[in-house]
Amino acid sequence: MSNVEKIANKPIVIQSAYSLEGKKVDLRIESGVISDLSEAGSLKASDVDVINAEGLQLLPGLVDLHTHLREPGREDAETVRSGSAAAALGGFTAVHAMANTEPVADTAGVVEQVVRLGRKAGYCDVFAVGAVTQGLNGAQLAELGAMAHSMANVKVFSDDGKCVFDSLVMRRALEYVKQFDGVIAQHAQDPRLTENAQMNEGVVSARLGLAGWPAVAEEAIIARDVLLAEHVQARLHICHVSTAGSVEIIRWAKARGIKVTAEVTPHHLLLTDSAAESYNPVFKVNPPLRTERDVQALRTALVDGTIDIVATDHAPHPKESKECEWSEAACGMVGLETALSVVQESIIESGLSNWKTIAERMSTAPAKIGRLTHHGLGITKGAPANIVLYDTAARRTVSEIRSASKSMNNPYFDRTLPGQVMYTFLHGNLVVAKGDLVNPL
Amino acid sequence: MSNRSDVLSPKLSRHLLTISDLSREGAIHILDTADELARVSDAPIKKLPTLRGRTVVNLFYEDSTRTRISFEAAAKRLSADVINFSAKGSSVSKGESLKDTALTLQSMGADAVILRHSASGAAHRLAQWTDGVVINAGDGTHEHPTQALLDAFTLRKHLKGARGEDLSGVRIAIVGDILHSRVARSNVLLLSLLGAHITLVAPPTLLPVGVHDWPVEISYDFDEAIGECDAVMMLRLQMERMKSAFFPSAREYSRLYGLDRERMKKSKKNPLILHPGPINRGLEISADCADDVDSVILEQVANGVSVRMAVLYLLLGGSHE
Numbered sequence: 146m147s148n149v150e151k152i153a154n155k156p157i158v159i160q161s162a163y164s165l166e167g168k169k170v171d172l173r174i175e176s177g178v179i180s181d182l183s184e185a186g187s188l189k190a191s192d193v194d195v196i197n198a199e200g201l202q203l204l205p206g207l208v209d210l211h212t213h214l215r216e217p218g219r220e221d222a223e224t225v226r227s228g229s230a231a232a233a234l235g236g237f238t239a240v241h242a243m244a245n246t247e248p249v250a251d252t253a254g255v256v257e258q259v260v261r262l263g264r265k266a267g268y269c270d271v272f273a274v275g276a277v278t279q280g281l282n283g284a285q286l287a288e289l290g291a292m293a294h295s296m297a298n299v300k301v302f303s304d305d306g307k308c309v310f311d312s313l314v315m316r317r318a319l320e321y322v323k324q325f326d327g328v329i330a331q332h333a334q335d336p337r338l339t340e341n342a343q344m345n346e347g348v349v350s351a352r353l354g355l356a357g358w359p360a361v362a363e364e365a366i367i368a369r370d371v372l373l374a375e376h377v378q379a380r381l382h383i384c385h386v387s388t389a390g391s392v393e394i395i396r397w398a399k400a401r402g403i404k405v406t407a408e409v410t411p412h413h414l415l416l417t418d419s420a421a422e423s424y425n426p427v428f429k430v431n432p433p434l435r436t437e438r439d440v441q442a443l444r445t446a447l448v449d450g451t452i453d454i455v456a457t458d459h460a461p462h463p464k465e466s467k468e469c470e471w472s473e474a475a476c477g478m479v480g481l482e483t484a485l486s487v488v489q490e491s492i493i494e495s496g497l498s499n500w501k502t503i504a505e506r507m508s509t510a511p512a513k514i515g516r517l518t519h520h521g522l523g524i525t526k527g528a529p530a531n532i533v534l535y536d537t538a539a540r541r542t543v544s545e546i547r548s549a550s551k552s553m554n555n556p557y558f559d560r561t562l563p564g565q566v567m568y569t570f571l572h573g574n575l576v577v578a579k580g581d582l583v584n585p586l
Numbered sequence: 587m588s589n590r591s592d593v594l595s596p597k598l599s600r601h602l603l604t605i606s607d608l609s610r611e612g613a614i615h616i617l618d619t620a621d622e623l624a625r626v627s628d629a630p631i632k633k634l635p636t637l638r639g640r641t642v643v644n645l646f647y648e649d650s651t652r653t654r655i656s657f658e659a660a661a662k663r664l665s666a667d668v669i670n671f672s673a674k675g676s677s678v679s680k681g682e683s684l685k686d687t688a689l690t691l692q693s694m695g696a697d698a699v700i701l702r703h704s705a706s707g708a709a710h711r712l713a714q715w716t717d718g719v720v721i722n723a724g725d726g727t728h729e730h731p732t733q734a735l736l737d738a739f740t741l742r743k744h745l746k747g748a749r750g751e752d753l754s755g756v757r758i759a760i761v762g763d764i765l766h767s768r769v770a771r772s773n774v775l776l777l778s779l780l781g782a783h784i785t786l787v788a789p790p791t792l793l794p795v796g797v798h799d800w801p802v803e804i805s806y807d808f809d810e811a812i813g814e815c816d817a818v819m820m821l822r823l824q825m826e827r828m829k830s831a832f833f834p835s836a837r838e839y840s841r842l843y844g845l846d847r848e849r850m851k852k853s854k855k856n857p858l859i860l861h862p863g864p865i866n867r868g869l870e871i872s873a874d875c876a877d878d879v880d881s882v883i884l885e886q887v888a889n890g891v892s893v894r895m896a897v898l899y900l901l902l903g904g905s906h907e
């Protein structure tokens with residue numbers, strides 16, 4: 146499914162970009178698709194616009210399976226428009242808006258509204274995630290079928306922010322969405338083990354006197370859910386995996402043939418719980434930042450495919466929700482505009498893997514999990530022209546000024562990160578050029 | 587009183603947020619200064635002019651008359667102006683943020699803010715928003731540095747004596763709810779910094795995961811741990827802990843981790859008993875034992891004023907005149 150009504154007609158030629166195989170290539174884009182792809186120097190451009198992509202890395206448009214756009218309800222933190230603009234600047238051509246809005250996206254009406262707002266903004270394709278239970282109450286199933294069969298065509302269901310804790314409700318949800326090839330995306334957190342939890346339970350929390358969020362509270366739910374998914378032969382997706390132990394359980398489940406997929410956030414690939422020593426709640430997030438050992442396990446798992454995808458868990462919050470005491474602060478950090486850079490730093494610059502793998506983990510695989518038809522199809526002749534040109538050599542200090550997000554809870558402010566998205570094409574339309582929005586907010 | 591250049595330590599950081607802000611020398615220096623200032627309290631005129639014209643704010647988000655009065659007395663004996671800003675019945679309870687309050691106090695000309703708050707790290711946050719000196723008077727379950735300093739002062743006085751000394755060779759048991767205790771956290775850091783040997787005695791549920799990283803021994807057996815101790819520090823137990831399944835009953839807690847005459851008999855050294863107060867008689871300390879403790883507690887109160895004078899003196903004394 147495509148959410149774009151208007152398909153571009155004006156042809157564009159991109160010259161001398163690096164392909165995922167590291168070769169220099171030229172591309173021709175017209176009518177929203179890649180109409181030609183060949184070795185550099187072969188595509189002449191007399192009658193069309195040309196982008197000189199010398200030195201830039203060609204990537205498929207990124208797909209985010211986990212984005213909080215806050216609309217409806219918390220437009221002070223983010224809107225579909227501002228959030229999808231941030232997505233485009235980050236190289237995303239599709240995002241999945243999480244259901245924990247006000248009202249909750251638990252009816253066809255709300256999911257359709259979110260998708261409509263995305264189309265109107267036009268920065269990237271906005272897909273809606275439907276709630277699993279009514280009002281995220283964890284007890285009664287939401288109108289799963291109505292959302293699936295609505296114009297929004299919902300495939301991914303999640304109570305994210307809350308765990309579907311009741312084993313019976315989780316079992317039923319997994320079973321029920323099979324009829325329309327849906328998937329339940331679980332926020333794995335045992336609520337009893339994490340009452341008032343503030344940060345990862347370990348050496349740092351002991352010293353800081355902040356109530357601990359133990360790894361087992363995540364791992365126990367994942368273990369239960371993979372067994373439920375096996376029992377009912379359903380698809381399960383695990384949101385924001387954060388611990389080394391979770392990785393082991395998912396690895397075991399996959400080896401058993403269980404249909405489980407998993408995501409990791411950029412921040413869990415880079416930051417550790419030692420960031421809490423400042424008591425600055427910009428580092429407060431749920432699940433919490435873990436230890437260096439967990440970070441290394443997550444990186445390895447992403448590279449070897451145990452973890453299928455990177456998802457941002459972009460979670461904007463207004464200033465007052467973070468300018469306070471740690472225990473009073475909201476959980477979450479923005480991430481759309483820095484995701485690719487953080488992945489470059491933690492996976493590419495560390496020498497663990499290559500851009501081909503990143504393209505798989507940030508475009509192909511998330512599109513597959515969300516059952517998207519016009520994204521994640523790679524850079525091939527005839528594929529939709531959802532593509533990104535990325536300057537891997539750039540270095541930028543993340544500053545508030547460049548951000549399109551309405552919120553500033555960015556843990557990377559004043560930190561220098563590698564890489565910069567230079568161009569983003571959405572169905573052949575240029576939405577980001579030379580690092581800026583073509584149509585500013 | 588020795589002159590300023592002797593007393594001011596370059597090792598002391600600008601704020602006192604955590605015992606980690608102190609070096610060993612800095613900590614000993616505070617204790618020595620407190621010792622010196624204690625003599626002022628004994629003199630007929632109890633005031634020093636050191637902080638004349640300086641404003642010290644007591645910003646208390648939790649009720650603690652004991653700590654507030656102690657800081658107030660310390661500041662007044664150094665001739666500072668003291669403003670008591672209690673969170674109750676003020677703009678704070680109407681939802682004004684800690685940051686706004688910090689900025690308000692700064693514009694009122696506060697040179698130092700003494701903060702008591704229920705959130706761990708509140709003093710760190712305050713220090714990020716204000717130019718003045720911040721002194722942590724207890725933040726959530728994190729730290730209570732001046733309590734640890736007065737405990738160390740009391741211990742040194744009884745077990746060592748001389749100025750300039752640390753607590754090396756001294757064996758101390760800290761008993762009770764370590765997990766939720768800011769007093770325990772500050773004491774573990776300070777007493778180990780001063781060379782003491784620390785044993786934490788608590789049920790496993792009331793020790794933090796991660797305690798293995800601390801410079802302490804762990805014991806689940808109070809009878810055994812008390813044997814070699816020079817001092818026992820009993821922590822206050824909050825009754826609501828029972829609701830979260832930390833232990834089965836008050837009676838069982840008392841039996842295993844409370845201090846009574848029977849247990850005292852197992853000690854070889856007749857240890858000094860400390861308690862940050864207020865005591866739950868019959869829970870962490872039996873009624874008959876508590877009377878012994880009361881005397882030390884009263885001494886701790888007096889020592890508290892001296893130690894807080896020393897901290898104010900060292901953090902504020904030098905920069906203004």
Ligand SMILES: [Zn+2]
Nearest residue numbers: 305306332384
């Ligand atoms: Zn979540």
